[in-house]
Amino acid sequence: MGSNAASAGPLHMLFFPLMSPGHMIPMVDMARLFATRGVRSTIVTTPLNATNLRRTVDSSAAHGLPLSLHVIPFPDPAATGLAPGQENLSTVPTAHFNTFVMALFHFQSPLAALLRELRPDVLVSDSLFTWTADLALEHGIPRLIFHGAGAFPLFVLTNLVNYLPLDPSTESFTMNGLPHPIRLHKNGLPELVDNFFMLKLLGEAEAKSYGVVVNTFHDMEPSYVNYYKNKNQTGIKAWCVGPVSLFCRAAEERAGRGESPADRERVLGWLNSKPAGSVVYMCFGSLCHFSGAQLREIALGLEASGKAFLWVVRREAAEDAAAEAEWMPEGFEKRVEGRGLVVRGWAPQVEVLGHAAVGWFVTHCGWNSLQESVCAGVPMITWPLFHEQFINEALVVDVMGVGVRMWEGFRRNRLEEAKVLVTAEEVAAVVGRVVGGGGEEEVETVARKAKEYGEAARKAVEEEGSTYEDVTSLIKELDAKRKEGQEDV
Structure with missing residues (x-):
């Protein structure tokens, strides 16, 4: 038949x-x-x-x-x-x-x-x-x-x-x-x-x-x-x-990634103003949920890190003004204006990761995000949440050596409203340590390996x-x- x-x-x-x-x-x-x-x-x-x-x-x-x-x-x-x-x-x-x-x-x-x-x-x-x-x-x-x-x-x-x-x-x-x-x-x-x-x-x-x-x-x-x-x-x-x-490679050819042309131009235009490797990009995919308390810790941690950041927040967590007011620190976006950009909904991730300004990627270790980061030669800060993401983290950190963990030991997001998985101090410490280099040998080695895998990915499809x-x-x-x-x- x-x-x-x-x-x-x-x-x-x-x-x-x-x-x-x-x-x-x-x-x-x-x-x-x-x-x-x-x-x-x-x-x-x-x-x-x-x-x-x-x-x-x-x-x-x-x-x-x-x-x-x-x-x-x-x-x-x-x-x-x-x-x-x-x-x-x-x-x-x-x-x-x-x-x-x-x-x-x-x-x-x-x-x-x-x-x-x-x-x-x-x-x-x-x-x-x-x-x-x-x-x-x-x-x-x-x-x-x-x-x-x-x-x-x-x-x-x-x-x-x-x-x-x-x-x-x-x-x-x-x-x-x-x-x-x-x-x-x-x-x-x-x-x-x-x-x-x-x-x-x-x-x-x-x-x-x-x-x-x-x-x-x-x-x-x-x-x-x-x-x-x-x-x-x-x-x-x-x-x-x-x-x-x-x-x-062309934006219009990418399958249903959800970004509008206006959002794309805003995000990429902002990145264009930043030095090479200076930005940490943070995004947790389309299925990952955080409590308001955890979102607040992320915001405070990114602010305290002193590093430039592009943070994608799920639309559901940001579209309700009252809900956002509960987790968004008062005056946060004003204080980080120019250094940090909060995107509500989706960002053109493939293009973001491929942008010279992006130096590190905070990721939930979903397979697509992991692959896109590898293709771009961008090292990762791992924050797994569920499904096979903890296994993927082992590949990124322990096997490939292209990432560092956001925390040591085991923790898991349980979606309890008041639950904080990672504190602002921990976010600030890891982001502050890795973004922009700093000469630390482990960090430099991870970044170098990420670039090597990116070159290997491009050769594989040629x-x-x-x-x-x-x-x-x-x-x-x-x-x-x-x-x-x-x-x-």
């Missing part, structure tokens, strides 16, 4: 991302990457999510790329238990995460109908769409898994089964057998570790899938990429397709680079598989 006997035209890949910024952005960038290589690429999403992607798709199509967008309805709220309009994880309260995940099963019927209509040659779907493995088999096409994470966190999570269930008294343990022994904290493991039903589904779906595409490049995490590429060890094929953000060759190999293999299917018809 698929488009097998229907046409000898270009390979047709259908991309179905999880409705969450951290998954949609890289998968749409990936679809665009394959389109630049002559692959007909179709992105599938829901109406509200499509509004964020249409600019990217329309711009790419206008430049002659075979990229298109197909919209299917989000399941009825009466069936999912979600509120109307909650079509993206960024709009769903943390407590309703599992409700959202269960709602994904309602997409089986509309996606099956779409596969019958479009007859693609390949289905690339997010790992949480476990049922798409069977759906692809029914339609006689390969399914490629996209996890949204890198090779290192996937390796760690795969090996966790050897340590589960953890003793109730265990607070932390060392995972041995890795090229770099890693200390993991029980309370820092992804929430999915406790969902044995979902872990079982993920394992079964992976066994039925054709392979895995990973948003990484070989030289970023070579030992772990090599493991995933060894089918004898993993039982499944793997290809590196990253860093996908490097393939979309012709004959490791990622370029992986993408070429994958396209050839998928095309050969399509031709096999045509012969079988």
Whole structure:
């Protein structure tokens, strides 16, 4: 089935991302990457999510790329238990995460109908769409898994089964057998570790899938990429397709990153006035929430650091004047005027990190942010909050050596309104120590390594680079598989 006997035209890949910024952005960038290589690429999403992607798709199509967008309805709220309009994880309260995940099963019927209509040659779907493995088999096409994470966190999570269930008294343990022994904290493991039903589904779906595409490049995490590429060890094929953000250099080509032209010009114009490497950029992604008390500590810490800063605050924390007044120190923006800029909502992160003025990045260690920082050669101050972010922090600090921790030991944001995870004094001390150099050997070494990884990332996506060759190999293999299917018809 698929488009097998229907046409000898270009390979047709259908991309179905999880409705969450951290998954949609890289998968749409990936679809665009394959389109630049002559692959007909179709992105599938829901109406509200499509509004964020249409600019990217329309711009790419206008430049002659075979990229298109197909919209299917989000399941009825009466069936999912979600509120109307909650079509993206960024709009769903943390407590309703599992409700959202269960709602994904309602997409089986509309996606099956779409596969019958479009007859693609390949289905690339997010790992949480476990049922798409069977759906692809029914339609006689390969399914490629996209996890949204890198090779290192996937390796760690795969090996966790050897340590589960953890003793109730265990607070932390060392995972041995890795090229770099890693200390993991029980309370820092992804929430999915406790969902044995979902872990079982993920394992079964992976066994039925054709392979895995990973948003990484070989030289970023070579030992772990090599493991995933060894089918004898993993039982499944793997290809590196990253860093996908490097393939979309023009602002209008970037997938649904949310910035308006006016916001972009304001932010970049402000950075233009700052010396090279003098600014710390602080942003915690689209799903991370802080208490008002913690936001206040961040503000006071940035002010006390004496360093220039660009701080992105979630729109929800800033759009209500009364709510903002509770955490924003009185007169704060006036006192830091010229030295600090608070952005409410989104900033053009890829361009910000690529700006010469930005010297360090305070990050929650989400995989996309981590990748974008590595691509820009910008060292990181790590502040993980949930999901696999504590594992990603170990990669950044302990394996790659391109970051320093905001704090030592283990702490976790529990979303308690009065909870302070990191004090103003701690923020000021770390930011003040690293931004602008200062000659400290550890800091200088971290900054140097970050630049080296940035150069390696750019080489990986160039012709004959490791990622370029992986993408070429994958396209050839998928095309050969399509031709096999045509012969079988």
